[in-house]
Amino acid sequence: MADQYAQSSEDKRPTQIPAVPAIRWDDPPEGPVLVLLDQTRLPGEEIELVCTDAPALVDAIRRLAVRGAPLLGIAGAYGVALAAARGFDVDEAADSLAGARPTAVNLAYGARRAQAAYRTAAASGADPRRAAGAALEAARALHAEDAEASTRMAAHGLALLDELLPGGQHRVLTHCNTGALVSGGEGTAFAVALKAHREGRLRRLWVDETRPLLQGARLTAYEAARNGMAYTLLTDNAAGSLFAAGEVDAVLIGADRIAADGSVANKVGSYPLAVLARYHHVPFIVVAPVTTVDPGTPDGAAIEVEQRGGHEVTEVTAPYVPVAGMEAGGGIPVAPLGTQAYNPAFDVTPPELVTAIVTEEGVLSPVTAEGLAELCARSRQVTIS
Incomplete structure (x- = not known):
């Protein structure tokens, strides 16, 4: 049943998408x-x-x-x-x-x-x-x-994938967008998948849609298509069935803040993937530069999670194409008027659910506060020298 879900990636026509700097x-x-x-x-x-x-x-x-x-x-x-x-x-x-x-x-x-x-x-x-x-x-x-860090993270990340999953042909699930659109180089988690693709070791990139703003559907799919990768888009709530079918070899995500104890704040929806990965014995790997580690935040509970406007949930926005006379960027209501919405931009994954943190300075596994502190100290020494 390996590729029964793979609709979007079989079209090999050139995308004609120019690379515009972020x-x-x-x-x-x-x-x-x-x-x-x-x-x-x-x-x-x-x-x-x-x-x-x-x-x-x-x-x-x-x-x-x-x-x-x-x-x-x-x-x-x-x-x-x-x-x-x-x-x-x-x-x-x-x-x-x-x-x-x-x-x-x-x-x-x-x-x-x-x-x-x-x-x-x-x-x-x-x-x-x-x-x-x-x-x-x-x-x-x-x-x-950051561009240099991206290159080094990609190398460390692929080496880790090859170590955890001998034989190559990796099937990787990612969430949100972590490519060149978020980086001075080719990204964080996406850069690892891209390196695997270039070296012939990526079988499938599973792209979470990433609701409510669809960064996976709009941005990761855009970058995957531009790079000619084998990718398939899925709604966030389809990830569980994908794990159950044995179609995911590893999860690769980025991070917006890593606390001193190794707790990881990333786009909301990341924590459920970590739980699924643990249940299904799938590696859950975070890829981020050392600058994303915040020693001043002691643990996950201390991370301030941004709460965004409810309209992002209660409306579907038209980011670039006017719909039914709407202005670009306007919203199409999908919930009754006055509906309250819970819309955290991020969630926090505890360190015990993280298989490894990949940085430009190397891989940390298991994820511990002591190991993270040593990694950051090593980074400071490299920067100073």
């Missing part, structure tokens, strides 16, 4: 700008947003036009550099960016890193232009580091 700095004559690929318009349109100040970027972050933990860190750093380059209040910009989405620790990390670079330069006597240049240099360095 984020880029531009410096036109009228002044520097930060340019974002608007992910709310994918996969139907590749439209770029131009941000000229931090408030515009904060709005883009909250609307999920730019999203994903590593990329949010990069965006936060560039946002502070943008404020500095245009002569706005750098501290105010850093504060507003750091708090734009509370769960994603990388966002605050990136904003504070660029802010620190600006402050250090200013304190050493640099004029505003040179201090702004220091902030931009910090943002570009973070961007480059």
Whole structure:
């Protein structure tokens, strides 16, 4: 019954989808700008947003036009550099960016890193232009580091898959979107699957739809198609039957925050997959850069989980195509008027359900607070040296 579910991946026609960078700095004559690929318009349109100040970027972050933990860190750093380059209040910009989405620790990390670079330069006597240049240099360095981390995570992740699942031809289930759209490189969890595909060891990528905003259906399928991968889309609530049928060899997800004890906050729906994986004896693997680990958050209960608007659940949005005269981005009601909705953006998986955490510095398994602290300490030593 191996491929009875595989409808979407057998069409091998070229996708004709160009690779538009998820984020880029531009410096036109009228002044520097930060340019974002608007992910709310994918996969139907590749439209770029131009941000000229931090408030515009904060709005883009909250609307999920730019999203994903590593990329949010990069965006936060560039946002502070943008404020500095245009002569706005750098501290105010850093504060507003750091708090734009509370769960994603990388966002605050990136904003504070660029802010620190600006402050250090200013304190050493640099004029505003040179201090702004220091902030931009910090943002570009973070961007480059994340790209390198992505490559290393992919290598470590595939080696782990090959160790856990000898023989190759892996069938991997993923949730939400963790590819180039969330990274300075080719992603986190998706990058592992992509490397397996390129080396002929990916049999099937199972793509969770990821309700309510369909990041899997809209974005992961978009990236899988662009890369010619064998993939199949499923609704989130079909995952259990897929496990029961023996069709999943491993689960690969990303993370928005990893607490000091190894608890993992990721897109809501990740925790049920961890429970299913444990019951069915399937490895549950988290792939994230060390910057996603937050030693200041002691455990899963201390992670602030972002609660989003109920309309995302009670309405189906039309992200890029007007429906029945609606404006793009409008909602089609699917619940009675006045229905209350529970809409956490993330859930938290305890460390005992995580088979391994894959970072650019290596693989942690079993997942323990002590092991995570050693991994972070090793990362700091590498960065300093």
